[in-house]
Amino acid sequence: MMRLLYLLLLLTAGAAQGAEFGPLLAEKSSVTFVTRQMNVPVEGVFRKFTAQMLLDPARPDTGRAQIDIDLGSVDAGSDEANEEVKGKSWFNARDFPRASFSSTAFRVLGGGRFETSGKMSIKGKTLEVRAPFTLRQEKDMLVLDGSFPLKRLDYGIGSGIWSDTSVVADEVQVRFHFVLTPVRK
Amino acid sequence: MIPARYTHTAIALHWLTALLIVALFPLGVYMADLALSPLKLRLISYHKWLGVTVFLLLLLRLAWRVSHKPPPLPDSMPLWQRHAANGLHHLLYLLLFAIPLSGWLMSSAKGFQTVYLGLLPLPDLIGKDKALGDLLREVHETLNMAMLVLLLAHIGAALRHHFIERDGILARMLPFLERGDSR
Numbered sequence: 001m002m003r004l005l006y007l008l009l010l011l012t013a014g015a016a017q018g019a020e021f022g023p024l025l026a027e028k029s030s031v032t033f034v035t036r037q038m039n040v041p042v043e044g045v046f047r048k049f050t051a052q053m054l055l056d057p058a059r060p061d062t063g064r065a066q067i068d069i070d071l072g073s074v075d076a077g078s079d080e081a082n083e084e085v086k087g088k089s090w091f092n093a094r095d096f097p098r099a100s101f102s103s104t105a106f107r108v109l110g111g112g113r114f115e116t117s118g119k120m121s122i123k124g125k126t127l128e129v130r131a132p133f134t135l136r137q138e139k140d141m142l143v144l145d146g147s148f149p150l151k152r153l154d155y156g157i158g159s160g161i162w163s164d165t166s167v168v169a170d171e172v173q174v175r176f177h178f179v180l181t182p183v184r185k
Numbered sequence: 186m187i188p189a190r191y192t193h194t195a196i197a198l199h200w201l202t203a204l205l206i207v208a209l210f211p212l213g214v215y216m217a218d219l220a221l222s223p224l225k226l227r228l229i230s231y232h233k234w235l236g237v238t239v240f241l242l243l244l245l246r247l248a249w250r251v252s253h254k255p256p257p258l259p260d261s262m263p264l265w266q267r268h269a270a271n272g273l274h275h276l277l278y279l280l281l282f283a284i285p286l287s288g289w290l291m292s293s294a295k296g297f298q299t300v301y302l303g304l305l306p307l308p309d310l311i312g313k314d315k316a317l318g319d320l321l322r323e324v325h326e327t328l329n330m331a332m333l334v335l336l337l338a339h340i341g342a343a344l345r346h347h348f349i350e351r352d353g354i355l356a357r358m359l360p361f362l363e364r365g366d367s368r
């Protein structure tokens with residue numbers, strides 16, 4: 001079934017020959033994350049980010065993405081948490097206002113799934129990450145949905161007393177939902 | 186006349202609840218004023234687990250009480266006192282229900298689900314809503330202050346029965362100090 005959908009996707013994309021998608025429909029897109037605090041999943045969101053993307057569903061491997069997230073726009077669930085998380089031991093948003101992802105490759109995983117890998121920079125540290133995602137065409141828009149786990153301590157997010165992972169888990173699930181509009185030629 | 190005793194189950198449930206309240210109350214006051222820290226998050230979780238336990242114990246108690254009539258108050262007590270005792274006990278049951286419930290709802294409104302013992306997620310009965318969360322926190326606090334006052338009256342009355350009236354009312358809720366017939 002997924003294979004069939006994927007084929008259909010390729011076909012429809014093929015019909016629109018080389019249809020590239022890029023500009024982000026910001027108000028429909030989101031970058032969210034889920035942390036675990038004492039085993040309670042707590043959702044957060046970044047209200048401001050920019051994404052320069054170029055993706056052709058017919059030739060996904062040529063895709064490119066540069067995503068910049070304004071860490072000061074974080075909503076971690078409460079005013080108290082927002083203040084805390086922008087502070088030195090977490091994002092240190094004053095000295096490192098942005099987190100960024102630059103893709104180095106896009107791959108087709110099969111079964112309607114894709115993957116991008118690239119460099120994630122947060123708080124002055126740059127590490128390789130991979131993020132699987134799905135694609136779906138909605139009217140004339142391309143909808144990209146994916147998530148990947150990130151170990152916060154790899155980037156020194158939540159240091160000092162907060163490095164106790166029995167309270168706030170090391171692993172944070174990052175989710176992205178991008179709605180791309182066609183590139184106008 | 187020596188009044189009949191409460192059942193062992195009723196006595197166990199009563200004192201277990203009392204023990205938990207004695208732990209929960211200061212824990213709540215202490216953690217509420219802490220600055221955000223891992224310790225605070227940990228204590229809030231423990232507080233919620235203990236609070237949910239009180240709620241579960243209350244459900245057990247209510248089920249037990251419906252099926253096991255408590256021993257009647259002695260005729261030696263003036264009628265108004267018997268009514269007062271009855272009313273007070275009902276109010277305490279009401280608070281033992283309303284306080285954990287307000288805590289549970291508050292947690293949901295604050296967007297922080299309750300996961301009992303870190304294992305069993307309780308459903309969020311209401312969605313995230315900051316204003317409602319702040320209101321429920323006030324409700325939780327106010328109900329707790331009300332309970333504090335009622336508990337002082339409850340304890341005061343129990344001690345008065347024991348040391349002044351010497352009518353065995355306290356003894357029938359004590360696990361030791363068996364006096365006369367137990368049922």
Ligand code: HEM
Pocket residue numbers: 206209210211212213214215216217218229232233234235236237239240281284285286287288289291292299322325326329
């Ligand atoms: C009989 C059971 C309970 C008692 C006696 C109790 C007592 C208290 C007390 C005295 C406070 C401090 C109020 C203040 O000074 O601000 C408090 C705070 C709190 N309680 Fe409870 N509680 C109970 C059950 C629960 C339950 C079941 C939950 C959640 C599932 C809960 C969640 C909270 C939270 C989150 C706070 C902190 C509010 C804040 O800091 O903003 N409580 N509790």
